[in-house]
Amino acid sequence: MGSDEQRRMTTLILGIVFGSAYLISGILQFLSSISIIDDPIGNLPGDVIGGSVMIIISIIFIAGVLSYKKEEGRMRSFLLVGTFLSILYGITQALVTISDQVSDLIGTTEGAGNIIINLSAPSIILCILLIPVGASMLLFTIRGEKR
Amino acid sequence: MDPKPIKVALAGNPNVGKTTLFNELTGENLHVGNWPGVTVEKVIGKKVHKGHNIEIVDLPGTYSLTAYSKDELITRNYIVEEEPDLVLNIIDPTNLGRNLYLTYQLMELQCQMLLAVNMWDLTKDPENAVDLKALSRELDIEAIPTISTTGKGVRELLDAIVRVAGSNPTCKEQIRFNDDIEKEIHKITRALNDWDPGRDHRWMAIKALEGDKQVWDLLKERDLDDRLRELMGEIDPMGMEISITDGRYRQIDNVLAKVKKKVKKKEKISDLIDSVVTNRHLGIPIFLVIIWSIFELTFEFATPFSNLIDMGFGELSTFALEQIQPAWLSSLIGEGIIGGVGAVIIFLPNILVLFFLISLLESSGYMARAAFVMDRVMSKIGLSGKSFIPMVIGFGCNVPAIMATRSIDDRKDRLVTILVNPFVSCGARLPVYILLIGIFFKGSGSMVIFFLYLLGIVVAILSAKLFRVTILKGDPAPFIMELPRYRGPDLRLSIRSTWEKGYQYLKKAGTVILLGSVIMWFLASYSFSLENVDYGSEASMAAAMGKFIVPILAPLGFDWRITVALIFGFVAKEIVVSAMGVLYNVGAEGSTLTERLSSEGSGMTSLNSLSLMVFVLLYVPCLATIGVIKQETGSWGWAIFAIIYTTSIAYLLALIIYQGGLLLGFG
Numbered sequence: 001m002g003s004d005e006q007r008r009m010t011t012l013i014l015g016i017v018f019g020s021a022y023l024i025s026g027i028l029q030f031l032s033s034i035s036i037i038d039d040p041i042g043n044l045p046g047d048v049i050g051g052s053v054m055i056i057i058s059i060i061f062i063a064g065v066l067s068y069k070k071e072e073g074r075m076r077s078f079l080l081v082g083t084f085l086s087i088l089y090g091i092t093q094a095l096v097t098i099s100d101q102v103s104d105l106i107g108t109t110e111g112a113g114n115i116i117i118n119l120s121a122p123s124i125i126l127c128i129l130l131i132p133v134g135a136s137m138l139l140f141t142i143r144g145e146k147r
Numbered sequence: 148m149d150p151k152p153i154k155v156a157l158a159g160n161p162n163v164g165k166t167t168l169f170n171e172l173t174g175e176n177l178h179v180g181n182w183p184g185v186t187v188e189k190v191i192g193k194k195v196h197k198g199h200n201i202e203i204v205d206l207p208g209t210y211s212l213t214a215y216s217k218d219e220l221i222t223r224n225y226i227v228e229e230e231p232d233l234v235l236n237i238i239d240p241t242n243l244g245r246n247l248y249l250t251y252q253l254m255e256l257q258c259q260m261l262l263a264v265n266m267w268d269l270t271k272d273p274e275n276a277v278d279l280k281a282l283s284r285e286l287d288i289e290a291i292p293t294i295s296t297t298g299k300g301v302r303e304l305l306d307a308i309v310r311v312a313g314s315n316p317t318c319k320e321q322i323r324f325n326d327d328i329e330k331e332i333h334k335i336t337r338a339l340n341d342w343d344p345g346r347d348h349r350w351m352a353i354k355a356l357e358g359d360k361q362v363w364d365l366l367k368e369r370d371l372d373d374r375l376r377e378l379m380g381e382i383d384p385m386g387m388e389i390s391i392t393d394g395r396y397r398q399i400d401n402v403l404a405k406v407k408k409k410v411k412k413k414e415k416i417s418d419l420i421d422s423v424v425t426n427r428h429l430g431i432p433i434f435l436v437i438i439w440s441i442f443e444l445t446f447e448f449a450t451p452f453s454n455l456i457d458m459g460f461g462e463l464s465t466f467a468l469e470q471i472q473p474a475w476l477s478s479l480i481g482e483g484i485i486g487g488v489g490a491v492i493i494f495l496p497n498i499l500v501l502f503f504l505i506s507l508l509e510s511s512g513y514m515a516r517a518a519f520v521m522d523r524v525m526s527k528i529g530l531s532g533k534s535f536i537p538m539v540i541g542f543g544c545n546v547p548a549i550m551a552t553r554s555i556d557d558r559k560d561r562l563v564t565i566l567v568n569p570f571v572s573c574g575a576r577l578p579v580y581i582l583l584i585g586i587f588f589k590g591s592g593s594m595v596i597f598f599l600y601l602l603g604i605v606v607a608i609l610s611a612k613l614f615r616v617t618i619l620k621g622d623p624a625p626f627i628m629e630l631p632r633y634r635g636p637d638l639r640l641s642i643r644s645t646w647e648k649g650y651q652y653l654k655k656a657g658t659v660i661l662l663g664s665v666i667m668w669f670l671a672s673y674s675f676s677l678e679n680v681d682y683g684s685e686a687s688m689a690a691a692m693g694k695f696i697v698p699i700l701a702p703l704g705f706d707w708r709i710t711v712a713l714i715f716g717f718v719a720k721e722i723v724v725s726a727m728g729v730l731y732n733v734g735a736e737g738s739t740l741t742e743r744l745s746s747e748g749s750g751m752t753s754l755n756s757l758s759l760m761v762f763v764l765l766y767v768p769c770l771a772t773i774g775v776i777k778q779e780t781g782s783w784g785w786a787i788f789a790i791i792y793t794t795s796i797a798y799l800l801a802l803i804i805y806q807g808g809l810l811l812g813f814g
Contacts, residue, residue, distance in 0.1 A: 049439060049594050056432045060423065077419035084420075085436055092440045096447040108454035141416050 011075050012068055014133060018082065018126065019061030025122040026054030045121065050093075054123065057085050076137060083134035090127020094119060152193070152200035153312040156226055158253065159237035160246050161208030162631050164265045167640075168237060168295035169205040172305065176647050178547065179640065180509035181631050182518075182536065183208060184554035187218040189225055196305040204231065207553070210245070212252040213359050217553040217561075223361070226256065233312045235304070236288075237263045240270050240277045241632065243407065247399045250286065251322060255350045260288050261311050263304055267292035269632075273410045282406045296637055321349070324394040328387070331356055334378055342371060357391055358384040417633050421516065425630075430520035437508070442600065443593040445501040446581060450592075452496035453581070460489030461739035478682060479668055483729055487664025490728025490740050491656045491721045494578035495649060501574060502648040505543055506641040512633040514539060522626045528608050529615030531555070532626040534564040538604060541571030543648070545772045548573075549779055559619045565779055566614060567607035569768035569793050572600050574652075575720035579763045582724055586745050587753040595760075603764050606796060655719065663715055663722040667729040670711070683708075683730060703762060703798070704755030704805040713762070719769050754813045758805040765797035 030051030064078025097118045103109040157165045161183030170177055173192030179185060190205045206225055207218035214220040226234060234253055238246035253260055262283070269275050270292075283290040291307055293300030323329065332352045339348035354362040355375060366372040424433050467481035508514060514536060522532025533555050541548035548568050555561040572580075580599055584592045615621065670689035672682055680686040685694075692714070693707025700710050712726035724740075731743045744751050767790050768776070777786040 049597065053436050053439065056429075056436055060429060060433075063423075063426075063429065073414050073419060074422065077422045080416075080419055081423040081433070085433065088437070088440050092443050095444060099448045099451050103451040103454060106451060106455060108451060108458070138416070141414070141419065 008068075008075070011079055012065060015061045015065040015075065015079055015082075018079075018086070018130065018133075019058050019065060021122070021126055022054045022058035022061060022082075022086070025126070026051045026056075026058055029054060029122075050123070053085075053089055057082055057089065060085065076141070080134070080137050080141070083130045083137065086123075086130045087127050087134060090124050090130075093121060093123045094127075097121070097124070152202040153233065153308065154229070154231040155201060155203045155233045155235050155308055155312070156229075156231040157203065157205050157235050157237060158222060158226060158249065159208060159265075160210055160239065160242070160249060162629065163208065163237045163239040163246065164295040165208060165237050166205055168263065168265060168293060168301070168304075169203060171295055171298045171301045172203055176643055177205065178644065180514065181512040181634055182509070182515040183629055183631070184218070184533075184536065184551065185509075187221075187550050187553040189221055194305065197309055199309050201305070201308060203235075209249065211249055212256070213354070213357060214361065216556040220361075221553075226253070226258070231258070233259045233261060233308060235261050235263055235308065237265050237293075239266055240264050241266065241275045243277060244396075244399055244403055247286075247402060248395060250288075251395050251398065254286070254288075255321065255353060257347060257350065259311060259314075261304075261307055262286070262288050262290040263293045263300070264290055265293050265295050267300065268294050273408065274412065276408060278406045282402070285402045285405055296640065322395055322398045324391060328356070328390055328394065331379065331382065331387070335375060338375060338378055339371070342369070353391060355379075356382070356384075357388045417512075417630075420633060421630065424513070424516050425519050427523070430516075431524070434517050434520055437513070438600070439593070439597050441501070441504045441508070442596045444504060445497050445577070446584070446593045446596050449496035449500040450581075450585065453493050456495065457489075457493040457739050457741060460485055460493060461742075464489065475672070475679065478672065479665070482682065483664050483668025483672075484661065486728040486740070487667060487725035488656050488661050490582075490724045491578060491660050492653070494581055494724070495652060497577060497581055498574055498652050499645055499649050501577065502543060503641055503645040505539075506644040507636050510634055510637050510640060512631045515628055515630050518628060519626075519630065524608070525611075526623055526626070528612040529621075529623055530563060530608075530611050531557075531560055531623040533628065534560060534611075537564055537568055538571045538607060541568050541573060542600070543574055545569055545571065545573050545768060546775045549772065549775045552779065557623070559621045560623055562780060562785070563611050563614045563619050565776055566785065566789055566792070567610045569772055569776075569789060570603045570607040570610065570765055570796075572603040572764050573720065574648075575769065576763055578721055578724045580760050582727075582740065582744070583751075583756040583760055586741055587751070587756045595757075599760055599764055602761065606765060606800075610792075610796070655721065659719050660721055660725045663718060664725050664729055667711070667715060667726045671730060689730065702806065703801040704752075704758045705762075706750050709759060713766070716763065717767055717770060719771070720763065723763055754805060754808040757808070758801040761804055762797045762801040765793055765800060767794045767797075 028051075029045065029047055033046035033048045033051060060078055060082035064075045064082065067074045067078065097115065100109070100118070101115050104111075157169055159165050162181065162185070166177050166179045166186050169175065169190070169192060170179070173194050175190075175192045177186075177190060184207075186205060186207045188207065192203045192205065194201045194203060204225065206222040209219040209222045212223050212226070214223040225231070236250050236253055238250065250260075250262070264270075264277060264279060264282070270277050279290050279292060289307055289311060291300055291304050293304060295301075324332070332349060335352035335355055336348045339351060340346075351362055355366065356379070363372060366375060424430060426433075464481045464485040467485055468477050471477035471480055517539065518532040518535045520532075521535040525532050525535055534552075536554075537548040537551045540551050545568055548571065549565050552561045552564045552568070555564060577596075580596055581592075584595050588595045615623075667689065670692070671687050672679060673688060674680050674686045675688055675691065678686075683690060685691075689711050690707055693711040696714070697705065697707045697710045700713070705713070708727065708730040711730060712723045715726045716723035727744070728740045731740060731749060743749060767773075773786050773790065776789050777783055780786070
């Protein structure tokens with residue numbers, strides 16, 4: 001298998017893995033917010049918008065997977081934008097979690113919960129996993145531009 | 148020191164970094180952004196360099212000296228009529244051909260010139276590499292490489308400005324057009340020489356042949372138009388304009404062949420990202436995710452810091468009320484000043500986060516993509532994508548947003564964009580939302596803010612459609628916008644811009660809002676016969692005023708205190724919060740405004756607070772916005788129309804929300 005084909009397969013697998021992860025998390029998060037699921041698996045907060053954001057991100061990854069037969073750059077572009085949005089969303093959620101803890105600490109709100117559990121929300125875990133993926137894709141594309 | 152300043156005009160295509168360079172040259176802190184059309188008016192800055200006074204004028208970007216929009220006209224008029232000592236032409240090496248088109252037109256004007264080849268760091272890419280010496284030699288103009296974002300080359304540029312402006316003007320190499328065009332130029336130049344001997348009229352002759360509107364207006368003013376038309380005979384103006392443009396580009400191609408190497412184009416990150424973010428189906432959802440993240444951070448992340456400041460002001464107010472004598476002074480300081488100004492300052496963290504994130508968005512280059520994506524929606528309702536950028540700028544403040552409409556060429560497009568812009572929620576309305584959402588919509592704060600902003604945009608879009616089929620009939624002009632290169636976050640620039648916005652917010656709190664709070668305190672403390680009454684009692688002027696008007700606003704769920712706050716909000720929207728801070732000292736318990744509004748005595752519920760937020764979002768624009776609508780439309784009629792229209796829409800929607808909510812049992 002040549003390096004181009006290897007790259008294409010890696011991009012495809014990453015798209016499938018992250019697309020599915022975001023789709024499942026997004027749907028569960030959405031459904032739990034409208035009380036269809038009482039106790040979703042894992043640490044998924046009920047959140048209509050958050051769930052919708054995760055579904056949008058999953059659609060971007062899946063659109064990349066569906067463009068498999070087109071040139072590799074096209075699939076990579078979906079993965080790149082999906083990764084960027086995932087990181088944006090993950091960082092947003094992490095900062096909001098930290099600010100909730102600060103509010104709890106200064107006594108303006110109560111019941112922020114355990115910070116470790118809150119920071120292990122799927123959106124934050126997936127964001128952490130995607131940071132090296134995004135970085136390597138950026139480096140690869142920048143090197144390609146310079147070459 | 149030389150007393151006469153050297154007048155330098157910064158000219159160049161849109162989005163080449165003129166304002167960033169201007170800030171570096173002068174130490175000013177003007178607003179910058181990575182999309183075409185940020186600067187829409189001329190700004191003058193000063194610099195003393197090596198004993199020379201230099202007056203630098205930042206001008207809106209333009210692709211040529213033939214002006215189509217209001218901002219382009221400002222640039223052209225300054226360069227042509229003010230005759231600066233030096234034109235500093237800033238060019239982008241990644242788009243050299245298009246940038247040189249303006250350079251050649253400036254050369255035709257025979258003005259003293261200097262070139263700043265900006266974004267020089269990008270020339271490391273072989274695709275953008277430029278042979279600077281060859282460029283300088285071919286154009287016969289000194290060229291300095293600069294990187295405006297880091298300040299590289301600024302000192303060399305200042306040295307060159309002093310050197311070139313002090314030298315004798317040199318006659319620049321002119322483009323020789325084909326014989327037919329040259330014959331026509333010669334004919335017109337001779338006629339113009341008869342009228343005004345001793346001047347070089349070649350530029351005017353070329354512009355006349357191009358059918359330039361401003362030149363023909365000038366010729367008409369001087370009764371020369373008929374004579375020149377006679378001389379031009381059967382010339383097809385459109386064909387002539389194309390031939391002249393073609394002549395310039397042929398010359399530019401000759402220069403490019405000498406200064407640029409031919410390299411094979413490669414796949415760029417920008418292209419990869421654009422293929423997704425401008426996607427027909429994914430573009431709008433991606434835009435919504437980005438905007439939602441901004442509001443989530445603005446509301447949720449900044450809240451603990453706002454709460455801390457709120458607690459501090461609560462303590463300060465209690466201290467002032469308990470410790471200061473006499474009673475009227477403690478009331479003025481504790482209830483009037485600290486209650487009013489403090490109620491606004493507590494939202495500084497939210498404002499800083501919002502402006503920081505908007506500034507990152509602006510510098511990233513994404514704004515132009517958002518406009519492109521929205522063009523499909525905008526064109527369906529009768530506006531062009533160009534109208535979308537003023538809407539996003541409106542998230543910060545409606546005043547610069549309305550001024551940004553100068554880049555819209557079509558008059559009706561521009562007018563519609565101006566009239567609907569006040570519906571876009573500015574930063575000044577944010578404190579009202581955060582205050583009420585923090586009390587009545589805990590847990591879904593960012594979602595409510597997101598929908599309020601979205602509601603503003605939807606109302607703006609629907610109003611535009613209404614105007615397009617009624618008072619401003621017509622089709623939108625086609626949307627053409629250059630998509631700038633993406634740039635990574637420039638923290639230095641973003642922090643500087645955020646600091647400037649935060650400073651302006653605090654300045655407003657210390658001036659207009661302080662004054663408003665004192666007036667509000669006075670109205671709540673005295674009767675019409677100027678007797679001191681119980682604070683906010685029935686006998687106070689504020690209560691009398693509020694109760695006089697409240698029958699109109701009562702169907703929206705508002706009491707007299709909200710009514711008074713809304714009236715004063717006409718001056719500046721932040722005053723709504725400061726007035727509530729002053730007026731809700733009455734009859735409610737708690738040391739902070741949040742505590743007082745949550746108490747039973749406040750009369751506030753989640754339903755009337757939602758109605759209030761929608762009303763504040765849509766009702767009459769602030770005084771400064773009304774002023775700029777009058778200035779930009781040139782008519783008080785449109786300004787008054789904006790007041791009546793926005794307030795009617797606000798009233799209607801707030802009424803539907805409140806009465807509908809009551810009917811559904813949400814009261």
